[in-house]
Amino acid sequence: MVLDSKVPDGPLAEKWDNHRFSTKLVAPQNRRKFSIIVVGTGLAGGAAAATFGEMGYNVKSFCFQDSARRAHSIAAQGGINAAKNYKNDGDSVYRLFYDTIKGGDYRAREANVYRLAEISRNIIDQCVAQGVPFAREYGGLLDNRSFGGAQVSRTFYARGQTGQQLELGAYQALMRQVELGTVQLHTRHEMLDLVVADGRAAGIVVRDLVTGEIESHSAHAVILATGGYNNAFYLSTGAKGCNVTAIWRAHRRGAYFANPCYTQIHPTCIPVSGDYQSKLTLMSESLRNDGRVWAATKQDENRKPGDIPESERDYFLERRYPSFGNLVPRDVASRAAKKVVDDGFGVGDIHNGVYLDFADAIARLGRATIEQRYGNLFDMYAKITGDDPYKSPMRIYPAVHYTMGGLWVDYNLMSNLPGLFVAGEANFSDHGANRLGASALMQGLADGYFVLPATVPGELANQLGSAPVATTDAAFRDAEEAVTERVSRFLGTGGSHSPDFYHRKLGRILWDNCGMARNAGGLKKAIEEIGNLREDFERDLKILGNGDSLNQSLEKAGRVADFFELGQLMCQDALHREESCGGHFREEHQTPDGEALRDDDKFAYVAAWEHAGTGKPATLHKEDLVFEYAHPSQRSYK
Amino acid sequence: MNLSLTLKVWRQQGPDDEGCFETYQANDITEHMSFLEMLDVVNEQLLAENKEPIAFDHDCREGICGMCGVVINGKPHGPNGGTTTCQLHMRHFKSGDTITVEPWRARAFPVIKDLVVNRGAFDKIIQAGGFITAPTGGAQDANLTLVSKATADTAMDAAACIGCGACVAACPNGAGQLFTAAKVSHLNLLPQGQPERWARVTSMVDTMETYFGSCTNYGECEAVCPAGISINFIAQMNRDYLRAKFKDKRGQIRQVDVADEG
Ligand SMILES: Cc1cc2nc3c(=O)[nH]c(=O)nc-3n(C[C@H](O)[C@H](O)[C@H](O)COP(=O)(O)OP(=O)(O)OC[C@H]3O[C@@H](n4cnc5c(N)ncnc54)[C@H](O)[C@@H]3O)c2cc1C
Ligand code: FES
Numbered sequence: 001m002v003l004d005s006k007v008p009d010g011p012l013a014e015k016w017d018n019h020r021f022s023t024k025l026v027a028p029q030n031r032r033k034f035s036i037i038v039v040g041t042g043l044a045g046g047a048a049a050a051t052f053g054e055m056g057y058n059v060k061s062f063c064f065q066d067s068a069r070r071a072h073s074i075a076a077q078g079g080i081n082a083a084k085n086y087k088n089d090g091d092s093v094y095r096l097f098y099d100t101i102k103g104g105d106y107r108a109r110e111a112n113v114y115r116l117a118e119i120s121r122n123i124i125d126q127c128v129a130q131g132v133p134f135a136r137e138y139g140g141l142l143d144n145r146s147f148g149g150a151q152v153s154r155t156f157y158a159r160g161q162t163g164q165q166l167e168l169g170a171y172q173a174l175m176r177q178v179e180l181g182t183v184q185l186h187t188r189h190e191m192l193d194l195v196v197a198d199g200r201a202a203g204i205v206v207r208d209l210v211t212g213e214i215e216s217h218s219a220h221a222v223i224l225a226t227g228g229y230n231n232a233f234y235l236s237t238g239a240k241g242c243n244v245t246a247i248w249r250a251h252r253r254g255a256y257f258a259n260p261c262y263t264q265i266h267p268t269c270i271p272v273s274g275d276y277q278s279k280l281t282l283m284s285e286s287l288r289n290d291g292r293v294w295a296a297t298k299q300d301e302n303r304k305p306g307d308i309p310e311s312e313r314d315y316f317l318e319r320r321y322p323s324f325g326n327l328v329p330r331d332v333a334s335r336a337a338k339k340v341v342d343d344g345f346g347v348g349d350i351h352n353g354v355y356l357d358f359a360d361a362i363a364r365l366g367r368a369t370i371e372q373r374y375g376n377l378f379d380m381y382a383k384i385t386g387d388d389p390y391k392s393p394m395r396i397y398p399a400v401h402y403t404m405g406g407l408w409v410d411y412n413l414m415s416n417l418p419g420l421f422v423a424g425e426a427n428f429s430d431h432g433a434n435r436l437g438a439s440a441l442m443q444g445l446a447d448g449y450f451v452l453p454a455t456v457p458g459e460l461a462n463q464l465g466s467a468p469v470a471t472t473d474a475a476f477r478d479a480e481e482a483v484t485e486r487v488s489r490f491l492g493t494g495g496s497h498s499p500d501f502y503h504r505k506l507g508r509i510l511w512d513n514c515g516m517a518r519n520a521g522g523l524k525k526a527i528e529e530i531g532n533l534r535e536d537f538e539r540d541l542k543i544l545g546n547g548d549s550l551n552q553s554l555e556k557a558g559r560v561a562d563f564f565e566l567g568q569l570m571c572q573d574a575l576h577r578e579e580s581c582g583g584h585f586r587e588e589h590q591t592p593d594g595e596a597l598r599d600d601d602k603f604a605y606v607a608a609w610e611h612a613g614t615g616k617p618a619t620l621h622k623e624d625l626v627f628e629y630a631h632p633s634q635r636s637y638k
Numbered sequence: 639m640n641l642s643l644t645l646k647v648w649r650q651q652g653p654d655d656e657g658c659f660e661t662y663q664a665n666d667i668t669e670h671m672s673f674l675e676m677l678d679v680v681n682e683q684l685l686a687e688n689k690e691p692i693a694f695d696h697d698c699r700e701g702i703c704g705m706c707g708v709v710i711n712g713k714p715h716g717p718n719g720g721t722t723t724c725q726l727h728m729r730h731f732k733s734g735d736t737i738t739v740e741p742w743r744a745r746a747f748p749v750i751k752d753l754v755v756n757r758g759a760f761d762k763i764i765q766a767g768g769f770i771t772a773p774t775g776g777a778q779d780a781n782l783t784l785v786s787k788a789t790a791d792t793a794m795d796a797a798a799c800i801g802c803g804a805c806v807a808a809c810p811n812g813a814g815q816l817f818t819a820a821k822v823s824h825l826n827l828l829p830q831g832q833p834e835r836w837a838r839v840t841s842m843v844d845t846m847e848t849y850f851g852s853c854t855n856y857g858e859c860e861a862v863c864p865a866g867i868s869i870n871f872i873a874q875m876n877r878d879y880l881r882a883k884f885k886d887k888r889g890q891i892r893q894v895d896v897a898d899e900g
Contacts, residue, residue: 051774066695067761069801070703086781122775129777131770131830133785133794140784158794164702165797172769179765187758210750239697273670278678279699380701383725384672449774498685500678544690549652550751552693553685 003256003608003623006410007111012629013093016115019411020454024461031056034460035468037204037219038062039191039246042071043163043441044424045225046170047448053177055453060217061174061183062206064190064241064555069171072227072239073444076163077284077377079145079155080441082120087144091152093117098630100439103149103329104404104432105582105598106632107259109606109625111411112429116439119446124156126449130169134158145373146289147437149329149637155438160284160376166441170448189215190555192486193479194222194250194420195469201250201420202469205479207487209555212548214483216471220463221419221456224250225448228403228425230263232563232570233515234507236400237269237282243559244566247407247426255415256608256621258408258428260566261574264435264583265516266401267293267333270384270394271353280399281384283356284377285437288326290361290370291394293317293337295354299344305355305393316340316354324637331434331583331596332637334398338516339594341397348395357393398516402440404431404583405573408608408623412455413447416608421456423447428606433582487547490557495540499556502537506530506560506567514571519587523575527568531615534564569609569618576620579603591634600632641667641728644736645680647692650749657749659738669729673716674699674706676728677739693752701725701864704800707807708753709740714804714862722802722864742803744812746849757803759849760817766845767838768821770830789827797824798865805859805867806850814850816859818842819875820867826878836882843879 008019026034035058038049046068049061063071083096096117101108124142128134134156135143144153158165177183186206193205195216203218229244230236251257268283294313301308316336318325328336337354346352362370367390371378378389385395406428413421413429424444431439469475513526537560545551580589580596581603589597604625609618643664650657664680671679674696681691696706701722708723710716716726731737739753747755785793799820806814822839825831831838853872860869 047774054773065697065703065705066757067801069761069764070697070705072698072703074703075698075700084780122777124780125777126772126774128780128783129770129772129830131772131793131825131828133790133797133824133828134780135794136785136787136790138787140786141781158797161702161798164800165794168797172764173772173774175761175765176769176771178761187761239703240699241697274668276668276671276675276679278672278675281700380725383701383721383727386670386727386729453774498682498691500682542685544685544688550693550754553691 003408003416003621004410005109005623006412007109008411012110012114015111016118023455023458026457026460026464028056030464032058033464034058035060035219036221036223036456037217038223038225039204040071040225040227040424040426041068041171041174042073042225042227042424043166043170043444044448045223046071046167046174047445048223048225048423048452049183050170050173050177051449051453053180053182056182059177059183060186060219062186062189062191064188064209066187068174068185068187069168071167072242073441074164074167075239076441077160077282078286079147079157079162079438080123080166081147081154081438082124082156082442083117083154084121084124086142087153089152091154095152096120096154099150100430100436101432101630102635103436104434105596105635106432106600106604106627106630107581107625108430108432110627110629115451116430116443116446119450120442122450123442123445127166127169130173132158132165132169145286146327148285148288148327148333149436157286160374163441166445191226191246192249192483192558194253195475195479196253196417197469197473197475200418202475203471205476205483207483210550212551214480216476216480218468218471218476220460220468221421223421223423223452224407224426225423226426229566230400230403232506232567233400233510234503235272235277235280235511237266237280240279243562245559245562247422248562248566250407250415250417250420252611253417254611255417255420256408256610257405257569258606258608259405259573260570260609261514261577261584262404262433262582263400264330264402264404265334265398267330267337267398268356268396269399270381271348271397281380282399282401283381283394283396285330287356287374287377290373291326291356291358292360293326293354293356295340295345296347297345300351301345301347305347314340314345321637328637329434329436334516335585337398353395353397355393356396358389359393362390400511400515402435404428404433404435408606412458413451414455414459419459421452423452433584486558487554490541490554491543491547493538493541493543495542497540497542499541499553499560502533502541503556503560503563505533506563509533510567510570514574517585517587518574520575523571526571530564530567530571537561537564565614568615572617573607573609577603577607598632604632639669641669641731641733643667643731646736646738648740649692649752652751653748667728669727671728672699672724673710673726673728674724693754695754696724699724702800704802707742707802707804709742709807711738714742714807715864719861720864720866722800742807744806745851746806746812746814747803759814760801760803762849763814763818763842763845764821767834767841768825770825771834783829785829793824793827796820796827796867796871799867800865802864804862804864808858808862809851810856810858811851811854813853814846815853815872815875816863816867816869818846819871822875822878823871835878836885839875839878840882840886843875
């Protein structure tokens with residue numbers, strides 16, 4: 001099948017306007033005749049559901065947490081980009097577009113990225129109107145900070161809680177629609193299957209996590225905004241509930257999964273401290289504005305940081321990348337940190353990290369300023385580690401953070417299954433092989449507030465007059481049966497290990513072989529090991545309790561089972577991509593000084609995989625990437 | 639150094655079950671574990687003993703989503719104050735300690751299972767008016783709205799509420815004032831929030847009162863709040879509520895009252 005990206009013709013800067021004009025509309029009086037399912041209440045899903053509600057559609061919104069406000073977007077710390085050029089430092093829509101394409105190592109679709117940069121400005125306007133309390137200057141104007149991969153200050157922030165405030169803005173708009181009756185909200189519900197009838201997405205099957213009831217919901221369009229799958233690695237900066245289930249089930253029903261191997265490793269996280277570790281905590285990238293990263297110049301350094309003289313510190317980012325210094329993009333910073341630790345220059349009791357040091361910034365700006373900028377992050381660090389970062393440097397190490405891959409979508413954010421749209425981190429669309437900091441919040445809100453509300457009506461307009469497929473239809477009954485059967489299989493396995501037991505093992509395999517550095521041998525071994533582990537899981541899983549009430553182990557079992565299949569696909573994708581780009585670093589393909597070496601002749605395409613059965617290799621479809629404006633060059637941040 | 643602990647954990651099969659404490663032994667707990675990681679270890683142990691794991695809510699495990707929260711030795715989120723359960727680390731306990739673990743207890747938060755409660759009443763309060771009506775797409779340029787740094791900072795102090803419900807659990811009356819006041823203050827302080835200011839406070843407070851107990855100024859809420867929300871916001875909400883009621887009598891509540899924008 002040829003993947004049609006449906007990128008509109010015309011000059012880059014006019015594509016979106018022209019496309020909006022040529023897309024069919026649904027008139028206000030007809031909108032209530034259409035129903036739309038939105039799974040996920042994060043920035044992408046919350047914004048979409050609220051906006052469709054405002055427009056007059058019937059919306060059904062779902063999340064697995066107890067409240068729509070708790071989607072993982074709430075945890076984003078650092079900020080959101082927008083090409084406002086309020087700082088008059090040379091920013092523009094074109095520059096944000098260019099930085100994002102380059103930051104993504106020339107593996108994203110130009111037209112989508114340009115649209116994102118254009119819309120970024122509307123997002124800030126929208127959020128301020130909603131009352132998002134962004135940081136301000138004394139004169140009352142909005143303040144900005146810098147983020148990695150950019151030489152302008154275009155990041156808007158609300159202390160270290162930007163995601164929280166944007167999420168609450170979307171949540172509040174959503175709850176207003178719930179009160180008005182345009183949105184029906186289902187919390188503590190987990191989507192466990194997509195229903196496809198006659199080749200179209202017709203609805204979803206969910207499990208009520210409190211009563212265990214399996215329910216079907218149908219609609220004219222289904223939007224999945226279910227976040228990223230970083231938890232495939234078990235240890236990540238994701239919330240414990242982050243999962244791939246919704247998009248994986250859609251993938252099994254025919255939706256293509258694009259670039260699954262593009263995962264982002266965030267350079268500044270608190271290092272692992274023991275086997276019991278349940279998640280890793282991010283220390284926002286914004287800290288690299290004022291913190292300096294360093295490691296020891298000699299191996300096995302056991303002195304306290306304060307006792308290591310200046311001459312025996314290696315500020316390795318400043319040394320290797322003088323023009324971007326500590327603010328190089330994440331993939332570059334992460335690999336540099338991995339290298340110093342692998343080479344034995346790590347710091348801390350078990351030498352598994354590097355320092356992020358604020359002593360110079362505190363001396364220059366005073367403690368009060370640093371406290372203002374990063375107070376809550378410093379407090380979080382102190383709570384977790386028991387150390388005071390005002391007094392001694394933070395210890396950090398890279399951790400899995402974000403997944404650029406996701407379901408394949410066209411310019412309208414529609415998957416290859418008609419009627420199925422995918423938004424936010426769950427799609428693959430805008431970040432190529434590496435996402436720049438503060439761009440995920442931007443993309444989630446762009447998709448939810450502005451893109452989907454303009455593109456989904458084009459798909460609905462053709463269905464005017466037809467009712468959604470009834471939930472009594474065979475397609476729904478089959479899906480419900482499959483879900484019910486799966487739940488009883490998990491409950492009935494009667495083995496000896498918990499889902500977490502398997503999840504940790506899977507995570508280890510992926511981290512070792514499909515993490516920051518990959519090679520063919522490791523990837524092949526991982527595919528086999530994951531297969532064996534999955535078989536063991538099917539035989540020896542142990543779940544107590546029943547399926548008719550809250551059963552958190554049962555929820556985990558379903559998510560882990562899907563992570564196994566995804567994990568194999570991630571490795572397959574990483575193995576086939578014989579180049580290094582962005583977050584995908586194949587050891588066989590690097591420059592003499594250890595930077596990622598792309599192969600634009602062979603790999604300037606999106607790899608979209610079609611499911612071919614559990615444990616079987618997926619089938620590859622390619623969407624060629626054409627660069628008319630931002631011409632691929634080797635990324636240099638030196 | 640590893641800790642050996644005795645846990646007394648509230649177990650309750652479902653909303654209609656009576657529930658009771660069960661005692662478990664937790665050994666080999668390290669001081670770097672978070673409280674929830676300690677419960678993970680206990681749950682693995684229970685599974686091995688064929689006992690159903692303890693249900694508890696959690697998600698981000700970094701103190702921001704507001705999903706976690708249990709009463710530890712009688713205190714919501716445990717002994718430290720100013721922290722969430724997921725950010726409480728075991729270094730604050732001693733080997734040999736007995737720790738009781740219970741769900742939030744409040745009329746407005748019925749138990750679903752074990753340590754998991756239903757906090758849907760909070761969503762109802764937001765639904766009633768905890769927003770600024772700003773349909774997508776109609777906004778003017780963001781920098782046309784000036785907000786003084788002091789106002790923005792105070793609004794942010796209030797907006798930092800994570801909605802965990804510890805304030806309600808700590809209150810002898812099970813009152814929802816601190817949560818409601820945080821949202822009312824965040825929005826009522828900002829210039830964008832003025833048009834709906836009086837209607838917002840009235841509707842949110844009235845909704846709050848249908849679910850929650852009344853506030854008699856114990857101040858326990860502030861002491862346990864992981865986001866450091868100040869009870870001064872309650873005073874601010876009460877003032878706005880009174881002014882709104884007064885305006886209501888004059889039949890002006892739904893009008894924009896420029897003279898009163900404060
Ligand atoms: C610690 C951290 C810090 C970050 N900081 C930044 C930052 O500073 N700037 C930035 O731009 N980006 C940041 N990011 C990335 C960014 O936060 C996310 O990419 C983004 O918020 C994702 O939004 P989303 O709407 O796609 O998904 P989410 O917010 O993850 O929402 C997913 C939703 O889907 C629901 N869901 C999932 N599966 C199911 C299912 N099967 N059934 C029903 N519902 C389901 C969930 O309940 C939830 O409502 C950060 C990420 C992390 C982890
Ligand atoms: S789990 Fe999110 S605040 Fe504790």
